[in-house]
């Protein structure tokens with residue numbers, strides 16, 4: 001019963017999301033694109049978090065994907081449409097190889113090294129002037145994909161979000177859920193149950209990084225240029241993280257909820273305080289961690305359980 | 313009980329060995345470079361002093377409160393801003409603001425600790441990490457809102473003081489950072505081994521539950537250590553302003569570099585931070601000395617952090 | 633037939649020798665008690681044979697194969713299972729899902745089959761209402777779930793690290809009967825660590841005694857309990 005309602009709601013939301021360009025103007029579509037982009041990143045961040053690993057490196061893989069896409073076209077002569085999956089492959093491959101090193105790390109060491117990696121990618125791109133265009137960035141000679149058609153750009157981002165949602169759903173419905181949950185709870189007892197910890201972390205890290213790269217590719221083709229400071233901006237780490245925290249971690253619904261709320265608030269704040277609108281993210285992170293570590297979803301669950309308990 | 317002591321002893325010896333190796337490597341590299349590029353040594357040591365003086369307080373917090381404070385550099389940034397506006401208003405030299413800056417930052421740290429971090433001490437480690445990350449963002453953005461992203465600098469004559477030896481000119485002002493770093497390292501050692509509060513802090517750091525049982529107020533000790541660390545960082549904020557321009561994000565690289573240095577030295581090993589800083593400072597300045605490699609100096613740190621942390625984790629795994 | 637054996641197994645933690653040259657063997661269908669005072673190295677010994685920590689020296693053999701340095705998850709797949717002294721049910725997973733983990737990863741079953749396996753195991757151990765949140769389990773049920781999780785590996789060798797701790801007399805009896813039944817039905821070799829000697833006497837065919845990492849006695853419980861060295865080890869530990 002409950003599940004049917006949920007399905008119906010999901011179907012309606014999906015239909016509205018697909019049809020949005022029919023009745024929304026350019027500005028709402030732009031806002032929706034931003035929200036969906038961060039939502040997808042928030043979902044991928046949460047997917048890895050289910051194993052207990054906190055990555056601060058979202059911006060790194062996002063930016064890597066962005067540069068892979070644009071360089072694939074400009075330097076590699078790749079067709080524009082192909083550059084987007086190519087971005088995913090490059091980011092996934094980088095994560096796979098780096099995974100052999102950094103997935104040995106845990107807790108703060110893992111987090112800080114992912115943060116450092118993001119910086120490192122930025123510096124490398126920054127310094128390889130001749131190939132990447134250096135600090136000034138690089139422009140797509142053919143301009144924005146789809147000639148900048150607002151509806152098409154919207155659908156492209158929606159497709160990126162769909163990939164993230166599908167992957168997250170797969171993580172929840174397959175044995176990966178059991179592997180990551182067991183690892184996140186206690187690695188020692190997980191390994192006693194036959195879980196190959198490194199292997200499943202590598203799967204999760206590679207898949208989530210690949211999607212982050214894909215989103216970077218979509219982003220860069222939607223704007224037609226990339227600069228190191230732009231695509232490696234800390235925003236791409238900070239916003240998704242805050243969104244997933246606010247909505248509630250360890251599932252698909254939390255990050256989606258958080259992204260809608262925070263995404264809309266931040267669009268509004270951007271207009272109100274152009275300098276420093278990011279402060280809400282800082283404050284939301286602090287408040288959520290201190291007062292509602294399970295996010296809005298966790299709070300809702302607790303309240304509904306409280307109501308149930310009160311009845312019986 | 314005996315086992316625990318044994319374990320600690322082993323760990324201690326490993327720490328000592330690591331410090332010795334780091335020191336030996338740094339010394340060997342220093343001698344080689346000194347012969348070849350004397351300015352690199354001069355700049356590298358000063359740079360190392362700056363890094364160490366900022367990293368030591370972070371090491372203190374990590375060693376005793378067991379928290380990675382991702383807002384560490386941001387607190388220094390706030391101290392530098394406070395110093396800047398105080399100096400502008402009063403027309404005074406930042407050097408006179410060192411102690412007030414320390415006091416103000418310590419107070420800020422105490423408040424932040426009481427209001428936020430203390431509540432998260434029992435939460436999973438990762439929550440604490442995210443919490444301090446949030447604090448870092450909040451601090452940066454508050455400054456951003458108040459003062460925009462414009463840079464501020466106080467021009468001072470004495471910072472360009474230098475000594476000429478032969479055909480080389482050696483700027484010397486930044487040795488103040490080296491002196492500060494050494495002062496911090498020595499001072500902390502004395503504080504932690506000679507004073508009641510310091511000994512209590514060490515006890516709390518090693519075994520909070522045991523310390524609570526013998527009547528030490530654990531949260532007070534943590535708060536004190538946190539405030540002390542921020543006092544040291546606050547003082548560095550004022551000193552930093554003598555030399556550098558400031559802007560809202562100016563502190564964030566120092567957060568990361570400090571963590572790197574603390575991790576390199578091994579948690580709880582404050583003298584080791586000095587050695588690690590020399591290694592980092594010299595390597596960066598060495599790359600800066602050549603046009604072709606100049607742009608890559610910033611990457612040294614990432615290579616070091618990854619190499620060291622990985623090297624450490626591999627040896628851990630073998631022991632387990 | 634020997635299932636699991638060690639030769640001169642040694643484990644050193646920076647200076648402290650936690651397990652000192654222990655040689656032992658465990659046969660199919662045998663319930664072996666592993667006893668010794670606190671800190672004797674019992675848990676460390678189980679950690680070594682289950683692959684959670686690697687030995688400093690010595691050799692571990694399972695069904696004639698050298699597994700000394702094999703990772704824990706591979707040993708789990710080969711049929712070595714264990715419970716933990718400190719039980720930690722997996723959060724965010726229900727009772728049956730907790731049990732499924734071993735079936736999925738140690739036995740390589742698909743989710744549907746694994747669920748059936750886990751349900752059967754829960755039934756076998758007398759755990760009802762399998763979709764419950766693990767926070768709602770009683771102590772006895774938690775212990776049984778821990779055993780069910782280990783059995784989900786479909787093991788041939790099972791180690792139980794102080795599973796009786798915290799249970800009252802009735803519950804202890806219940807669990808002793810359950811363990812014995814399972815061991816017989818599955819022809820398991822079971823290693824039991826327990827501080828309550830009554831349990832050891834009732835449950836085990838044979839015991840080994842560790843003291844400060846060394847194996848100081850071996851044999852049927854009644855015989856070993858009269859061994860002066862063993863008595864001294866326990867008294868020395870208590871004093």
Ligand SMILES: Nc1ncnc2c1ncn2[C@@H]1O[C@H](COP(=O)(O)OP(=O)(O)OP(=O)(O)O)[C@@H](O)[C@H]1O
Nearest residue numbers: 315316319645650669670671672673674675676677
């Ligand atoms: N990872 C470790 N690092 C260092 N020392 C350890 C480690 N694990 C165990 N020890 C030490 O090894 C010794 C044996 O511990 P172990 O847990 O195996 O004892 P035990 O016989 O299981 O005791 P208990 O009956 O209390 O459970 C103890 O002195 C313990 O402190």
Ligand SMILES: [Mg+2]
Nearest residue numbers: 674675676717
């Ligand atoms: Mg034990």
